[in-house]
Amino acid sequence: MSELSTWITVNGLSTWIAVILYIVLAPVLGGLIAGIDRIISARMQGRVGPPLLQPFYDVFKLRNKQNMVVNKHQKFYILCFLIFVIITGSIFFAGGDLLLAIFALTLASIFLIIAAYSTNSPYAYIGAEREMLQMMAYEPMVILSVVGMYMVTKSFNSLDIALYDQPLLFSLPGIFLGFLFILTIKFRKSPFDISMSHHAHQEIVRGVITEFSGSELAMVEIAHWYENVFLLGMVCLFFASSPVIGIVLALVVYFLEIFIDNNSSRLKWQFTLGSAWIVALVLGVGNIAYLAFR
């Protein structure tokens, strides 16, 4: 997807085409990544694993389930969650302002959180609070990443950053590592999957999404596919000057996340918050200070 979008933007095609391609292709790509994730995870655990297209089968099956809700507001909030995740990715792949994209993603996450709150269910409630803890944990590093990208490229636009002629990775090594760290939280991987595990291997009641079933759950799943493609796009930016390497980098990063996921068990939220902030302080701020006083 990101290769395609880079190609489109480089060739000066309309941003609308990029947006439409993102909307159409991101869930396909995201679903495939989820399928590969499940196969690799299974192999790491010595299982065969589901077929590659299993995530799509799951989502289609969910679409046909009975529509059970605690109240109708939760349905509405989930819809908003999906819409604003799509807007986030669209801003990003259209070459727009990175800060704006991140703020749109924050808005989306808040819709997911209040959807959980609105159900008035203790399991969802605890999940929602932990989701907020996660947001608080990763937010500084995300903003610092964008700040770092601006300091090198003098632009907040993802297009200008992608077209910058040097690989950002070499000027932003600390920020890249910091971003990788919080990516584990954003991908909902162990040891930081405190609000819900992406795979139901550690819990029966799934935190923030406890009360969502049927088509709502399908929407949440699809939103995560969109989100993951956006996040991998962010990773590509660190090596966008040569897109092929950028994509390889994103794939390696994702493999690394699967590896971490399967080799660690969940830690307490105190550790998530503390370690994410310390990483942001040391790697993120250190990198920014180096760039500022260079």
Added chain:
Amino acid sequence: MNTVQFLVLFPVIVAILLLVIRQQTFRKLLVAASTVILTGASIYLIVQYFNSGAVYFAFGSHLLDLGIFILEVVLAVVIALLSLKHRQYLAVLLMLIGAALTVWFELTYGNQIHTTYNLFVDNLSLIMALIIGIIGSLIALFAVGYMKDYHHHHENIKNRSSFFFFIVYVFLGAMYGLVFANNLMWLYFFWEITTFCSFFLIGYSKDETAIKNAFKALKMNLLGGVGFSGAIILLFTQAHTVELNQLSGLASTVVLLPVALLAFAGLTKSAQMPFSSWLLGAMVAPTPVSALLHSSTMVKAGVYLIIRLSPVFAFVDGGSMVGLFVALVGAVTFLLTSCMAISQVDAKRVLAYSTIANLGLIVVCAGIGTYELVWAAIMLVIFHAIAKSLLFLSVGTVEHHLGGRVIELMDGLITKMPKVAIGMVIGIAGMFLAPFGMLISKWAAIEGLVAANPILTVFVAFGSAATLFFWTKWLGKLIMIKEKPADFTAKVPGTEAFTLGSLAILTVAICLLFPLISKYSLEPFIASVYGQTYLLSQSNVAILLMMMVLVLVLPLRLLTYRGLNYKPQYLAGTNVKEKEKFYGSLGVTQEVSMKSLYLNTIFGEAKLFPLGVAACIILIVVMIGVVML
């Protein structure tokens, strides 16, 4: 008499009428009428001056100066006597030092001071005037119904409502004077009046904590006042001027120390650390006071002054060093108070901390003072004034119906008091969420700071993360869908409902109209001061407005849901028939109860507050020290 003078004098006349005639119906009518008149006059002022750039008025005479001087001395004596009566010797001392400086200055230099322009109007004062006119009078209107309820709920407190309204309107007049004053001595006069008004209103209930906190606020603001009068004396003895518009043209050797002292005064008034405790203590006052003085207007006087100083930080040699220290105080305050807001259970204290934090962010922007950041600072002032007054007043209304203002009580407010809850949701969203107002300015702040001083963005990044946490958990509590208790009824007084509704509509309207405000009001102002201006990127504005429209239109989807299969929430398979209850161990029926995280061990006041106080005292001392050397 022109509109500027009318706006200063009219509230004072209303104040006197309200003091003399104590009947509730009369009060209601007069406050309603003056709301219309003040709003109208503020808008008329904008029609008169909005295209004319800065306009200066020579208005004034020695007689008037003398009158101001005498009034200052009389007020000083009254306050000093009051402090003496309550054995607040530090307050007496500070009052005496301030008065002594003023009297000495007046007697020594009184007849040498010649000012060309005493008053002026430019786009920044127009914006401030509109905030004071609309928000200020709406809050006064709210107070009419609120104070009646207040005395109904607090029968042991002596009803001094007419005095209350007298002070509120005197305060409004003083605020107008403050934003139109070009003569720093006049500005100082109005500045001190806002301090005294705040003092009287915090101590309104006259119980022990109220009096203690009133004096705390008085002392801290008087300390700032001493800095202010010191600045005037230095400025006049070294540069022979007391006019605000002259500051950025002066040589750095004469202007830096006075400006540092003025910034110090601004920091005290806008409750930056180490002076934040007075604003937190001020939350004992009736809620309209918190909304009026301690969030939307008086504390804005502090940041207003710092914004006025920002050209000095930007243009005068060595000014950027002073500005950097001011910005650092703001940055530390923003970060730490945002974190401490997480640990607060009382809704008003959450709002107080968030107010201090937002003022901190404004101080950061104004302290660095580049054109982009001044744009962000003024936008923050506008959005914050509206959204925060809405939140404060909503909490006031909710408090009277739920019997408390702890956030935990507001579970499922959306089913109990849907209209007020929606107003609060708008206010909260306005405070931190894209595409609403505060976020637009925060965004501009980050963009401006990266260009000017990237290290400061670190404070904003961490502070914003904390902001997300405490607002979202409150938001979540409000929108929980719960069964409404059968015995719950809520009757909101008409004046309160009108104010809350207007403020909610205003919040949304400003978010939709901000590109126009920026284009027609802010950009010309900033261009005239800085020679260049911040231009919003068209495509970003389009995306923001699109998101805004989506957020407003999407709720219509709620009307279209049909044929849903409703099930109770998951309680580990042991729900009983009534929702929100389950079979606990030993067969006892338990009610579901959920409490939020306050993370007191990490973000508690006990740890962070002293840290901030120490850091900011060092920063301020170093700032003054650097300038003096």
